[in-house]
Amino acid sequence: MEIAELLQRCRRGDQLAWEALVRQYQSRVYGLAWHYMRNQEEARDVAQEAFVRIYTKLSSFKESEAFLPWLLRLTHNVCIDHIRRAKARPPASDLPVGEGPELPDSGMSPEGHAMASSRQRLLYRALDRLSAPYREMILLKDIQGLQLEEIASMLDLPLGTVKSRSNRARLELARAVTRMGGAAS
Amino acid sequence: MTCREFEQRLDAGAPLSDEAARHVDSCAACRELEEIARVSQSVAPPTSDALDMLDMLDMLTRDVMARTTGSVCEAAGDRIIDMVDGVLDGFERDLVVSHLKGCPSCDATAAALGWMRSELSSMAAIDPGEEFTAAVLRATRPMQAVQHAEPHEPWWLRLWERPRFTWEAAYVGAMVLWLLFGAAFSPFRDVPGRALEIARSSPVQPASMGREIWQATGGALMEKTRTSTPGLNRLKEVGEASSSLASHGTQALGSAIRGDLSGSAVRLKDMGGDLKRIYDGLTRRETQPATKPQEA
Numbered sequence: 001m002e003i004a005e006l007l008q009r010c011r012r013g014d015q016l017a018w019e020a021l022v023r024q025y026q027s028r029v030y031g032l033a034w035h036y037m038r039n040q041e042e043a044r045d046v047a048q049e050a051f052v053r054i055y056t057k058l059s060s061f062k063e064s065e066a067f068l069p070w071l072l073r074l075t076h077n078v079c080i081d082h083i084r085r086a087k088a089r090p091p092a093s094d095l096p097v098g099e100g101p102e103l104p105d106s107g108m109s110p111e112g113h114a115m116a117s118s119r120q121r122l123l124y125r126a127l128d129r130l131s132a133p134y135r136e137m138i139l140l141k142d143i144q145g146l147q148l149e150e151i152a153s154m155l156d157l158p159l160g161t162v163k164s165r166s167n168r169a170r171l172e173l174a175r176a177v178t179r180m181g182g183a184a185s
Numbered sequence: 186m187t188c189r190e191f192e193q194r195l196d197a198g199a200p201l202s203d204e205a206a207r208h209v210d211s212c213a214a215c216r217e218l219e220e221i222a223r224v225s226q227s228v229a230p231p232t233s234d235a236l237d238m239l240d241m242l243d244m245l246t247r248d249v250m251a252r253t254t255g256s257v258c259e260a261a262g263d264r265i266i267d268m269v270d271g272v273l274d275g276f277e278r279d280l281v282v283s284h285l286k287g288c289p290s291c292d293a294t295a296a297a298l299g300w301m302r303s304e305l306s307s308m309a310a311i312d313p314g315e316e317f318t319a320a321v322l323r324a325t326r327p328m329q330a331v332q333h334a335e336p337h338e339p340w341w342l343r344l345w346e347r348p349r350f351t352w353e354a355a356y357v358g359a360m361v362l363w364l365l366f367g368a369a370f371s372p373f374r375d376v377p378g379r380a381l382e383i384a385r386s387s388p389v390q391p392a393s394m395g396r397e398i399w400q401a402t403g404g405a406l407m408e409k410t411r412t413s414t415p416g417l418n419r420l421k422e423v424g425e426a427s428s429s430l431a432s433h434g435t436q437a438l439g440s441a442i443r444g445d446l447s448g449s450a451v452r453l454k455d456m457g458g459d460l461k462r463i464y465d466g467l468t469r470r471e472t473q474p475a476t477k478p479q480e481a
Contacts (some may be wrong), residue, residue, distance in 0.1 A: 015322075022321050027310035034311050044313060044320075051321045119304050142305040171262045174297040178290075 003067050010058055022051060028068070028144070029054075029075050035139045036079040046082045050075040069150045076140070076154060126176035134169035141166050191215050195222055243287050257284060258291050265291060269298040423466035430459035 006024075009017035029050050034043040054074055061070055127135055140146045140154070152162045186208040194205055195218065201209070209216045250257060261284050267273040268281045285292045344350065366377050437452035 015326075018325065019318065019322055022318050026317055026321070027312050030313035030317065031309050031311040044317060047313060047317070048321055048324055052324050055325045117304070119300065120308060123301065123304055123308070138305065142302070143308050145306060145309060167263055167266050170266055170298060170301070171294065174294045174301060177297045177301065178293045 004063060007058065007061065007063070007067065010055075018055065025068075025071055026051075029071065032072060032075050032139070032144060033079055035143065036076075036083065042082070046079055047075070049082070050078040053078055069146055072140075072144055072146060073150070073154050122177055122181050123173070126173055126180055129176050129180075130169065130172055133165060134172055137162070137166045137169040138173055142170065188212060188215055192218070195219065246287055258288060261288075261291055265295050266298060269295060269302070419466050423463055426459045426462035426466065430456055430463065433459060 006017050006021050010021055026047070030043060030047040033047040033050065034040070037043040037046055054071060057074065061067070127138060130138065136155075137151070140151045141148065146154070148159060148162050148166065151157075151166075152159045155162070157165075186204050188208075191205055191208050191212075192215075194202075201219070209219050247256075261281060264273060264277060264281050265285075268278055273281065285295055365371055366373050368374065433452045433455040437449045437456065440446070440448035440452060
C-alpha cells in the first residue's frame with residue numbers, strides 16, 4: 001500500500017486508512033517500545049501512546065521526508081518520556097540479569113514467537129549485558145535499521161560519535177555473544 | 186652466478202640448480218647462507234607436532250606484539266566490522282584476514298558479527314497481537330472528529346465547504362448592517378429613520394418617493410462619508426506607518442545580525458520617523474468642516 005496515499009487519506013480523517021496505517025506499522029512501533037521497556041504491558045501502553053501522538057502529529061509530517069524514521073523517532077521520544085516519568089522505579093534495562101534470558105516466557109505468545117530461534121535468545125541475553133548507550137545504538141541502527149545521520153539527529157549527538165559508538169557496540173555485542181555461547185550455529 | 190643472484194634465488198625459494206651448486210662450492214659465504222636456510226626450513230617439520238608448532242608460532246607472534254606495539258585486537262575491531270560489512274577490500278582486507286587466521290578470539294567475533302547482522306534486523310518487528318489495533322483505534326476515535334487540515338487546500342475553500350458557512354455568512358452580514366446603521370457610534374445611524382420618515386409622509390407615488398428618499402438619505406450618506414474622510418485618511422496613515430515601522434524593525438535587526446551597524450542605525454532612524462507619524466496620526470485633531478443644513 002502506497003504510504004503517501006495512506007497518509008493523505010489519514011489527514012482527511014479516513015478511519016479505514018488510519019487503521020491500515022496502524023496495522024502496517026504496529027509491529028515496528030511495538031518492537032521498538034518492547035526493546036526499551038522489556039515488559040509486555042508497558043510496551044503495549046507506550047506503543048499505544050506513540051500511535052496517539054503519531055495521529056495528532058500527522059499533519060506536521062512533511063511528505064519530503066521518510067515516514068519510518070519519523071515514526072520511529074516519535075516512538076523513541078514517547079519511550080524516553082515514559083522511562084523518565086517512571087523514574088521512581090528502576091527501568092527494566094537496569095535490572096540485574098539472571099542466568100536465564102530476560103525474556104517473556106512461552107506463555108507470552110507474541111514475544112515468544114518473535115524470539116523462537118536460539119540465536120535471537122542469545123542476542124537478547126547479550127544485549128542485556130551491554131551498557132545502555134550501546135544497547136540503544138544496537139536497537140536504533142542494527143535492529144531498527146536507522147541511518148547514522150538519523151540517529152545523530154534523534155539523539156542529538158555528533159555523527160562521528162554515533163559512528164564510533166555504533167562500531168563499539170557491535171563489537172561488544174559480538175564478543176558478549178561469543179563469550180556466552182559461541183556462534184550458536 | 187654472482188652472490189647477489191644466489192641470494193635472490195634463495196629468497197624466492199627456488200630449488201638449487203647446477204649453476205647455484207657450483208657457486209656454493211666456490212663461495213664460502215654463500216655456502217654458509219645456504220646452510221642456515223636449510224636449517225631454518227627444518228624447524229617446522231611436517232609431522233604430528235605441526236599443530237603444536239603452529240600454536241608456538243602464534244604465541245611467539247603475540248609475545249612479540251605485546252612487547253612492541255601491544256595487542257592488535259582492539260585496533261583491528263573497526264576493520265573487522267568494515268570487512269563484515271563488505272566495505273573493506275584489497276590490502277586492508279588481506280591484513281584483517283591474516284590477523285583472523287592467527288587470532289581465534291577475533292575470528293569468533295568476526296563470525297558472530299556476520300550472523301548477527303541478519304538476526305538483529307529480523308528482531309525489529311514484534312507482533313503486538315490483534316487486540317492492539319483495536320485499542321489504538323479506540324484511543325484515537327474521539328480525535329477523529331477533529332479532522333486533520335489538508336495542507337494543500339486553500340483556506341477559503343475549506344471555509345466555503347463547511348456546512349455552517351451559510352449561517353455564519355448571514356450572521357456576519359447582520360452584524361455589518363447593525364454596525365453601519367444600528368450602532369450608537371455609527372455615522373449612518375439616522376439614515377434608515379429618515380428613509381422611513383419620508384416613506385410615511387409622502388403620498389403614494391413610488392417614482393417620486395424613491396427620488397426623494399435618495400435625495401435625503403443618499404445626500405446624508407454622501408455628507409457623512411465626506412465628513413468621515415479625514416478620520417479615515419488618518420487611520421490609513423497610522424496603518425501605513427505601523428507597517429513601515431515593522432518593516433524597518435526587521436531590517437534593523439537583520440543589519441545588526443550581519444554586523445552592519447551603520448545600516449542598522451539608518452533603519453533605527455527610520456523607525457523613529459515611523460513612530461512620529463503614528464503619534465501624529467493618533468493625536469491630530471481634524472477641523473470639522475461646516476455642516477450644511479440638510480433638507481428633510
